[in-house]
Amino acid sequence: MDEAAVEQAADEERVGGFAVGAACRIDLGATSRQAAEIPVGLDPEGVVVDPRRRRAYVACSRSNCVTVVDLETLAPVARVAVGEEPIDIVFDEATDRIFTADARSDAVSVVDAETLAVVATVPVGTYPSGLTYDPAARLLYCGNSLGSTMSVLDLDTLETVATVETEPGAGAVGVDPSRNLAICVNFLDASATFVDTASWRPLGTIALGSGACAVGIVPERGEAFAVNSIAGTVSRIDLDRREVVEELLVGQAPVGLIVHPDHDRLYVSNRGAGTVSVLGVADGREWGQIPVGEGPGGVVVDPSDGRVLCANAGSGSLTIVEDLLAGPPPAADTGAAHPLVGRKLPAFALPDLDGVVRTSADWAERKYIVNFFASW
Amino acid sequence: MARSGLELILINVWEGNDAHAEAEMFRERWSVDGPILLDETGDYARELGIRGVPTNVFVDADGTVLEVGAVRLDELEAAIDRLTAA
Numbered sequence: 001m002d003e004a005a006v007e008q009a010a011d012e013e014r015v016g017g018f019a020v021g022a023a024c025r026i027d028l029g030a031t032s033r034q035a036a037e038i039p040v041g042l043d044p045e046g047v048v049v050d051p052r053r054r055r056a057y058v059a060c061s062r063s064n065c066v067t068v069v070d071l072e073t074l075a076p077v078a079r080v081a082v083g084e085e086p087i088d089i090v091f092d093e094a095t096d097r098i099f100t101a102d103a104r105s106d107a108v109s110v111v112d113a114e115t116l117a118v119v120a121t122v123p124v125g126t127y128p129s130g131l132t133y134d135p136a137a138r139l140l141y142c143g144n145s146l147g148s149t150m151s152v153l154d155l156d157t158l159e160t161v162a163t164v165e166t167e168p169g170a171g172a173v174g175v176d177p178s179r180n181l182a183i184c185v186n187f188l189d190a191s192a193t194f195v196d197t198a199s200w201r202p203l204g205t206i207a208l209g210s211g212a213c214a215v216g217i218v219p220e221r222g223e224a225f226a227v228n229s230i231a232g233t234v235s236r237i238d239l240d241r242r243e244v245v246e247e248l249l250v251g252q253a254p255v256g257l258i259v260h261p262d263h264d265r266l267y268v269s270n271r272g273a274g275t276v277s278v279l280g281v282a283d284g285r286e287w288g289q290i291p292v293g294e295g296p297g298g299v300v301v302d303p304s305d306g307r308v309l310c311a312n313a314g315s316g317s318l319t320i321v322e323d324l325l326a327g328p329p330p331a332a333d334t335g336a337a338h339p340l341v342g343r344k345l346p347a348f349a350l351p352d353l354d355g356v357v358r359t360s361a362d363w364a365e366r367k368y369i370v371n372f373f374a375s376w
Numbered sequence: 377m378a379r380s381g382l383e384l385i386l387i388n389v390w391e392g393n394d395a396h397a398e399a400e401m402f403r404e405r406w407s408v409d410g411p412i413l414l415d416e417t418g419d420y421a422r423e424l425g426i427r428g429v430p431t432n433v434f435v436d437a438d439g440t441v442l443e444v445g446a447v448r449l450d451e452l453e454a455a456i457d458r459l460t461a462a
Contacts, residue, residue, distance in 0.1 A: 033390065322390065324390065326421070326422045326425050326426065327425065337444075338425065338441075338443075338444035338445065339425055340424055340425060340433065340441045340444050341441050341442065341443060341444060342440065342441065343440070343441055344438075344439045344440060344441070345424075345433065345435050345439050345440075345441050346420075346423050346424060348387075348413070348415075348420050350387065350413040350414060350415055350420065351413065351414050352411050352412060352413050352414070353396060353399060353400060353403070353412050353414070358411060358413055360439070363383065363385065363435075364439070365437050365438075366383055366437060367381070367382050367383070367435065367436060367437050367459055367460070367462070368382055368383040368384065368385055368435050369382055369383070369384050369385070369432050369433065369434055369435070369456075369459070370385050370386075370387060370432070370433040370435065371384060371385070371386050371387070371430055371431075371432050371433075372387050372389050372415075372421055372426050372430060372431045372432075372433070373386055373387070373388060373389070373402070373430050374388065374389060374390050374398075
């Protein structure tokens with residue numbers, strides 16, 4: 001709250017000793033709250049969360065390292081040298097290992113998360129730039145941009161299970177275990193290659209927008225979402241029909257994408273805009289844009305608190321931000337009543353400051369005002 | 377609030393760090409004498425479709441929500457009058 005707002009609050013008429021009005025007013029249009037922007041290294045492109053240790057691992061492509069960030073203290077705590085130009089990164093809880101796609105080394109580095117030592121370097125195709133993994137099937141997928149292939153590695157033995165022909169610019173990979181399907185996005189070819197994960201046979205290629213470079217899957221909808229960085233759109237792909245069914249609008253130069261764990265929204269980082277778009281999965285609308293750092297790339301959601309982590313290649317930092325959007329915003333400011341108006345207040349059971357759980361039944365047959373507030 | 381016969385319930389949400397300590401400080405700073413409840417997960421605010429703070433929800437004696445919003449002082453006064461008269 002700025003000084004003017006503090007003075008305004010002090011001047012407000014008090015209701016029951018408490019200024020219900022402007023006391024803690026923030027911008028009502030605010031859709032996010034930034035927790036931190038942490039310097040990590042040069043050109044950070046990929047980020048992943050280690051939920052048990054409360055850490056983020058950030059692949060800094062020009063520093064040739066992984067920077068370890070403590071998510072409680074919001075500070076970098078270690079750096080691990082990997083291969084040249086690590087672009088994407090994955091963390092496997094089962095083996096407690098971090099994997100980086102080191103583009104200029106044509107290899108994947110394997111790092112022990114406990115000791116932070118590189119325990120293996122696995123050769124893949126030329127210029128690996130995208131990683132994803134299927135923890136249940138114990139497989140790691142790697143798109144090799146200049147090799148025009150997709151490598152599939154066994155997460156436990158680190159052996160190469162398959163090498164599948166794709167198209168030039170292969171990078172990001174999405175996996176739908178329920179359909180035995182992998183979809184590899186080809187940046188230079190502006191296309192996506194569908195691969196049968198039972199036989200490792202390519203099933204066909206579909207055209208995407210130019211600069212296709214990231215993909216996310218929503219299996220229960222049978223849909224994939226691919227980001228087209230040059231076209232400035234997100235393609236909604238029907239996985240069964242294998243066709244693009246809708247083009248969604250986001251910000252300038254979108255490059256990164258993650259599906260929220262609730263599957264109700266996508267986060268798309270807009271490299272040109274310095275923002276992350278919040279995109280509704282069902283309605284395909286942009287609910288809002290969250291400001292982050294310069295040149296944002298890799299984006300993930302911390303599963304433990306739902307915060308969004310975004311690696312900013314331009315500013316060499318990691319932004320941690322809360323998305324405050326509860327759902328799609330109203331279509332326009334038409335003065336329409338809040339959906340709650342006219343309905344019964346949903347029951348609550350919440351602890352007070354003495355730890356006593358109070359329920360809405362305590363206020364039955366009384367008139368009252370519920371004031372939602374935060375101290376910030 | 378006493379003059380209007382309405383009760384005020386504060387619900388702390390989206391606090392980030394130590395919600396209990398922050399809410400306690402808030403109570404002292406603003407001399408709040410009504411109940412302060414903690415919605416630490418944000419689930420209740422989400423269920424109600426609350427998008428920002430502060431937001432006021434005006435509830436009639438039969439539990440019906442009459443209005444949502446009304447944080448500007450003039451809006452607040454008008455909403456309190458309407459709830460009192462309802």
